[in-house]
Amino acid sequence: PTSIGILACELYIPSLYVEQSALETYDKVSKGKYTIGLGQQRIAICSDHEDICSLCLTVLSRLLEQTGVHPQQIGRLDVGTETLVDKAKSIKTVLMQLFTEHGNTAVEGVDSINACYGGTAAIFNAIHWIESSYWDGRYAVVVMGDIAVYAKGNARPTGGAGACALLIGPNAPIVFEPGCRSTYMTNVYDFYKPDLSSPYPVVDGQLSVQCYTSALDTCYAQYCLKAEMNGESRSKTSSAAADNINLSTFAGIVFHTPYVKLTQKSFSRLYFNDILRACSYIPNALVEKYKDFDIHSSANDKDLERDLIEQSRELFGQKTLPGLYFSQNMGNMYTPSLYYSLFSFLSSQPSEEQFYGQRILLFSYGSGLASSMYSIICRKVHDTRFTLGEIQKSIKRARQELDNERIELAPELMDKLLLEREKHDHQASFIPSQPSEVLKPGNMYLKSVDKNYRRVYEKF
Numbered sequence: 353p354t355s356i357g358i359l360a361c362e363l364y365i366p367s368l369y370v371e372q373s374a375l376e377t378y379d380k381v382s383k384g385k386y387t388i389g390l391g392q393q394r395i396a397i398c399s400d401h402e403d404i405c406s407l408c409l410t411v412l413s414r415l416l417e418q419t420g421v422h423p424q425q426i427g428r429l430d431v432g433t434e435t436l437v438d439k440a441k442s443i444k445t446v447l448m449q450l451f452t453e454h455g456n457t458a459v460e461g462v463d464s465i466n467a468c469y470g471g472t473a474a475i476f477n478a479i480h481w482i483e484s485s486y487w488d489g490r491y492a493v494v495v496m497g498d499i500a501v502y503a504k505g506n507a508r509p510t511g512g513a514g515a516c517a518l519l520i521g522p523n524a525p526i527v528f529e530p531g532c533r534s535t536y537m538t539n540v541y542d543f544y545k546p547d548l549s550s551p552y553p554v555v556d557g558q559l560s561v562q563c564y565t566s567a568l569d570t571c572y573a574q575y576c577l578k579a580e581m582n583g584e585s586r587s588k589t590s591s592a593a594a595d596n597i598n599l600s601t602f603a604g605i606v607f608h609t610p611y612v613k614l615t616q617k618s619f620s621r622l623y624f625n626d627i628l629r630a631c632s633y634i635p636n637a638l639v640e641k642y643k644d645f646d647i648h649s650s651a652n653d654k655d656l657e658r659d660l661i662e663q664s665r666e667l668f669g670q671k672t673l674p675g676l677y678f679s680q681n682m683g684n685m686y687t688p689s690l691y692y693s694l695f696s697f698l699s700s701q702p703s704e705e706q707f708y709g710q711r712i713l714l715f716s717y718g719s720g721l722a723s724s725m726y727s728i729i730c731r732k733v734h735d736t737r738f739t740l741g742e743i744q745k746s747i748k749r750a751r752q753e754l755d756n757e758r759i760e761l762a763p764e765l766m767d768k769l770l771l772e773r774e775k776h777d778h779q780a781s782f783i784p785s786q787p788s789e790v791l792k793p794g795n796m797y798l799k800s801v802d803k804n805y806r807r808v809y810e811k812f
């Protein structure tokens with residue numbers, strides 16, 4: 353199979369949100385700390401009818417409905433999450449109810465878990481299955497989602513929630529570029545969830561940002577080398593010259609997005625890497641100015657950071673900002689965050705033609721830590737209904753929901769909901785009791801948890 357990639361997608365938009373400006377007042381922090389300092393506008397909230405399984409069931413059933421793909425046509429389903437409702441039973445097995453009712457029990461794959469990286473791990477599994485001798489010609493599906501909640505304190509405004517389902521297969525309009533992938537993994541305690549009874553992580557926020565930044569630097573250096581080597585081997589077999597890989601190679605650069613401001617800093621960091629590599633698109637004056645700097649010792653230099661943000665502002669506006677619409681208005685979604693950024697970017701131009709031939713660079717980060725950088729390329733497809741235009745339509749439906757169909761909550765109500773979630777998260781038995789107006793027709797929701805912790809979901 354060739355041109356393996358994303359054929360279709362569905363995104364979940366939780367129906368409740370809180371304005372970050374209202375949260376600033378409620379938390380008694382200085383005006384602008386969350387909206388300017390973190391760059392966030394709104395935070396998505398879930399009611400007690402929504403848990404991680406209901407989010408995943410909803411996007412998966414919508415993907416099947418919208419694409420018309422029969423459940424029998426799916427041979428692999430991978431799930432990425434860090435929102436656990438059970439230590440043994442995977443979310444994948446809960447999602448099997450959508451397949452078994454159509455007589456399909458032959459679906460490979462289970463859950464991948466490592467903080468915000470699980471969705472990327474799930475995608476890599478799906479790609480590798482299709483590339484392997486075990487592939488049986490059917491589609492793969494990746495579902496990823498999280499309800500990201502933090503204990504009261506400075507991390508709480510960086511919470512959020514979301515889930516998405518991706519149909520993966522050959523002859524795709526969004527292709528994973530073969531061979532173009534770098535990985536950096538190491539053992540750190542920046543963000544982790546050792547208390548299995550609590551939905552909240554233990555987080556060292558400043559350390560997590562440092563770890564994110566060094567993972568970014570390392571992945572980018574390695575990605576450029578690998579992609580250049582790939583280009584060289586391609587150019588031996590064709591007349592095309594090997595490319596020098598840098599930010600100008602890509603139409604879009606999208607990041608795992610804990611909060612918008614971190615992506616602006618990350619973009620300027622990649623720009624700094626390109627300055628130190630004296631890439632041809634960088635003005636000579638900048639290469640000269642920074643010729644004595646090195647990438648590692650400069651990580652805590654605030655003046656440098658400010659200058660780099662200024663120097664790269666225009667490019668950031670072109671290549672990353674169009675990918676931040678969902679994140680800015682929903683918050684950190686953990687595993688699907690990077691993919692909401694990709695989809696936000698892909699819906700930022702009115703027509704699909706504008707993306708043909710364009711490459712987009714993706715950086716995935718999960719604390720603990722696991723990180724990868726890879727790229728996709730958009731293409732015009734033939735003899736298939738899975739086009740970029742159809743993908744754009746489903747993203748636009750999600751944007752429409754985001755803009756027009758959400759209900760605003762006061763910050764004190766958010767606190768109340770989170771307190772209730774803490775209490776009910778692992779309670780048996782439990783019947784959700786918050787107002788059901790937040791549910792949309794067609795959504796799957798949690799109906800009950802019985803005394804043996806068995807969860808029942810129904811379509812609303």
Ligand code: ACO
Pocket residue numbers: 382383384385386388389390468506507508510543555556557558560561564609610611684719
């Ligand atoms: N107006 C404008 N800017 C302001 C204001 C204001 N009134 N007040 C503060 N700021 C700026 C600060 O100067 C700072 O800017 P800087 O980042 O350029 O230095 C920024 O807002 C944030 O303020 P801090 O005081 O640094 O914020 P704090 O330490 O309270 O919290 C943190 C930030 C650590 C990121 C916290 O939200 C957190 O722990 N989040 C969760 C962890 C996280 O998301 N990590 C990222 C990678 S790992 C992952 O995805 C989970």
